[in-house]
Amino acid sequence: MALFNLTINGKSQQVDVDPNTPMLWxxxxxxxLVGTKFGCGIAQCGACTIHLDxxxxxxxxxxVSAAEGAKITTIEGLSEEGDHPVQKAWLEHDVPQCGYCQAxxxxxxxxxxAxxxxxxxxxxDNAMNGNICRCGTYTRIKAAIHTASKNL
Amino acid sequence: MKTFPDKINRRSFLKVSALAGGGMILSFNWLAGCKPKELETLGMPKEWFRLNGYIKIGENGLVTIMSPNPEGGQNVKTSMPMIVAEELDADWKNVVVEQAPLDTDNFTRQFIGGSQAIRIGWNALRTAGATARNLLIQAAAQTWNVPAEEITTEPGFVLHTASGKKAHFGEMASLAATMPVPEEIPLKEISEFRIIGHSHKNVEAKNIVTGKPLFGIDYKKPGMLKAMIIHPPAHGLRLKSFDDSAAKGMPGIKAIFQIKSHQDEYERTFFDTTSFTDLVAIVGNSTWEVMNAKKAIKVEWEPFSTYEEKRDWNGRKEIRTIPGGLENEASQIQQMAEASKKARIARKDGNPETAFAKAAKVIERTFHGPFLAHNCMEPMNFFAHVQPDRIDCAGPLQKPELTEQALSARLGVPIENIYIDMTRLGGGYGRRSYAHWLIEAAVISKEMNAPIHLQYTREDDMTGGIYRPMYRATYKAALDENNNLIGFQVNAGGLVEPPLYADRFPAGAVENYLAEEWTVASNITVGSFRAPRSNFIAAAEQSFLDEVAEAAGKDPIDFRLELLKKAKENPVGERNDYDPDRYAGVLELVKSKSIWGQTPAGISRGVSAYFCHNSYAAQVVDLKIENGQVVVEKVVQAVDCGLLINPDAAKNLCEGAAVDGIGTALFGELKFVEGAPDRTNFDGYRMIRMKEVPKTIETYFVESQVDPTGLGEPAYPPVFAALANALYQATGKRFYNQPFINQLNT
Known part of the structure; x- marks a missing residue:
C-alpha cells in the first residue's frame, strides 16, 4: 500500500492503495466515481475510458502509480452540468439503449x-473502434459525434 | 373492461417503506425519478397521494409513474410510463418515472423476455392510467358539485367547461385517493392519443451520459464487501480441492471458502440453469485485492460422471441426464449429424415423400450455428445482504420473480422476507434470466454475515456457460417442372435445445410439408439468447428460401409473396402462427423503400423477412467486399409491431438489432476444446465494432392500429439471412455456417 496524490476532475484526491491498482478500481x-465502467479488464472494450492529460x-x-501528476477527467467531470457538446449531442440523438458502454x-x-x-x-471509425456496444448504437454514436462537432 | 386491482397490502407497503427509508439505497437517486432537468417545470411536491400501484400525484401536480419492468435497453422505462400517462391524460413534462421494485401484488410479469413487456402490459398500463384519471374526475365532481360525466381532462388538468372551473391534478389528488375504484373504465380511442405515437426521449438518458450510478455494478452499501468466485475452467469438470495458502494473507482479503450454490437434490425450475454449483468464493475489501487473491489460489479440478438433474419445467416434471466428459467441437458436430437421423416429427402436411419422389428439382442444404456468449457489457454481478429475518438484494435481473423463488428455496427464507430492487441492466439478451449469481451472492453473504457485492470478471462471464445453443438444420425443397414449390422439409436440432418453429412460414404455404426436430445431450449449459431459436432458424430458412427462389428462377421477394398469397387464400393446416398479410406487408414496404430491382452499381444486395415475438420484420442489406472486408453500405428495414408507442426509440432498437445481428452473423462464435471455451474475453471473441457497422440504416414501420407487439427481438433474426444472401451476390458462394467470417477468410 502507498499514498497517491491524484488530480481528478480538477480536484486533489489522496488514496492509499497498492501501486499496481488500475485507475478503474x-x-x-x-x-x-462509478461512471467509469468495468467491461473486460484487458483494454479491449473501452467501457473504462477516461482522459489522462x-x-x-x-x-x-x-x-495508479502512473497517474500521479497527470490531469484525470472522468465522465463525472467532463462537464459541470452534463452539457458538454458530446453529452448534449448524445441526448439529442437519444443514443443510449442499455447505456452501460456510453460513458x-x-x-x-x-x-x-478535442x-x-x-x-x-x-x-x-478509427477513434471509436476500441469501444464496444453490444446494443448496437454505433450509427447514432457516429451521428452524435458529427452533431457535437458542429456545436463545439 | 376489467378494473385495475388497486391494493397496497402489507408487503408492498413495507417494500415502499424500505425504499423511502433510504436504508437500502445509497448513492442511488431512483426516488428522485429521472427526467432531463430542463424539461421539469414543477419541483418536488411536499406530499404524494397514491392513486394506485403505478401512479402517485403530488399536491403541486407532479405525477410519478412507476415503471414495472426491468430496463435493459429496451426503453420500457420510458415507453411503459408513456402508456400510463396517456390514459391518465398527464402532461408528460410533469411526469417523473421511478423503477418499481419486484412487487407481485401490484404488478404482473415484471420480466424482460420474449419482447412481451408492451404487448402483455398494454391493457394493465392503460387501465392503470384511466382508473386514476377517473378518480381525479370523481374528486372534481364532488368538489365542484357537478356531474362527473360533465368533467373532462386536458394534460394535467380536470375541467368543467359549463362552469369554467379548472384545476390541476395535484389539487384533486388527495381527494381522488379516497374515491372508489370504478368497476369499468373506458379507454381512449387511438385518435385521442397525445403521447403514444409521438417520440419521447429516454427518461434516463441524462443520468446515463453523466455517469450516474444506475447499474448493479454501481450498487454500494455501508460495510459492503466485494466477492468473486472461481468456477471450473471447463464444462465437465468440478471442484476437487483448492490451496489458498498464498492468497489468504494478501492485503484486504477477508475470507476464502467453498460454496455450493445449489444443493445436489435441488429440483430446478425454468430459468434455473447453473453450469457450476461448487465454487471457490473470495471475499475482501476491494475489487482489485480480491482479483489478485483469486489469481493466487491453486485449484484442482476433476471430471464428473454422468448424473441426473431433477427439473420442474413449468409443472412438467422430468429427470434430465447430464453426461460427463470433456466435449470437443468436432464430436459435437458429429453427434448432431447422428441425432438428425433420429428426429421426431413436429408437423406433417400432405405427403412429402411423394412430392419429393416426383419433383423435377430437389434442393437440400445444411446450416450450422455455433455456441454464442451473450457478452452483456456489464459483467454479471449482484448485491445481497442475508440477515436473520430478511434478505435484501439489488442488481440487474430479467426474471426477478423466478429468481426470488429460487433464492427462497436455496436459503429457506420465505418469499415475503425477500426484497429485490431492480437496477438498470447493462445488457441482458437472455443472459440475466439465469440468475445463479444472485444465489451465489446470497450464499456468500450468509457465510460472511455481511452485505456483499459479487462481481464476475469478463472471463468468468464468458466461460460460465448458458450459451446460445449450437444448432444444425437441414432444409429440403421440391420444385415441379413449372418451378412451383410442391414439397418442403426441415430437420432441425441443437445441443441442447432445438431451434424449430414447426408452424412458421413457409408452413401453411406448401401442400406437402414435414418438420422434424431432435436434441443432443451435453453438459454445456445453454439458454435464451436474443430471439431464442429464431436467431438461428431465421438465418437458415431465409437463406435457403433465397436459394430455392433462385433455383425456381424467381425474384426472392416475389417468390415469398407468392407463397404468402397461397398461405392467405388457401392455407395448408390450421396451426400456422403468422398473419400472411402482415408478413407480406413488411416485404412490400422494404421492397419499395429499398427500391428493390435497382441495385446500385458495385453493390450486392440480399433480402430476408421473418416473423417472431408477434412482430414482423424484413431487411434489405447492401454491401460490397473491399480488400477482403465486408463493407455494409446500407440496411433498409421494414417492421410491423402494431401500434407504435415511442417511434424514435423503436427505431433505435431496430437499428441496434440490425447491427447486433450483422455482428453476430459475421463474427460470433464460441467453440469447445476439452470442455473449455476457446475464447474468454474480447481479445478472442470478436464483436462488431464501429468500422464494421452499416454506414446507413433506414427503418420504416408499417402504419398500424393493431395492439402493440414486441420490438426488442424481431428485427434481429432476419438480418443474418439478408447478409448471407447479399454475400452470395457478392462472392457467388452460399454461406451455410455461422459465423460467416470463417468462410470469407478461406
Missing amino acids: VLRDHLD GNAVRSCQLP GQIMSAAALL QNPNPSDTDI
Missing part, C-alpha cells in the same frame, strides 16, 4: 473532438 471502489486511455490498464464512448468521442474538431467518418 481506484475510481470505482475508492473514490465513488486530455488523451483517451483505458483506465483498466493504467496503474466510455462519450469519453473517447470527447477526446477525439484533437480533431471536424472528424471524417473514417476518423470516427
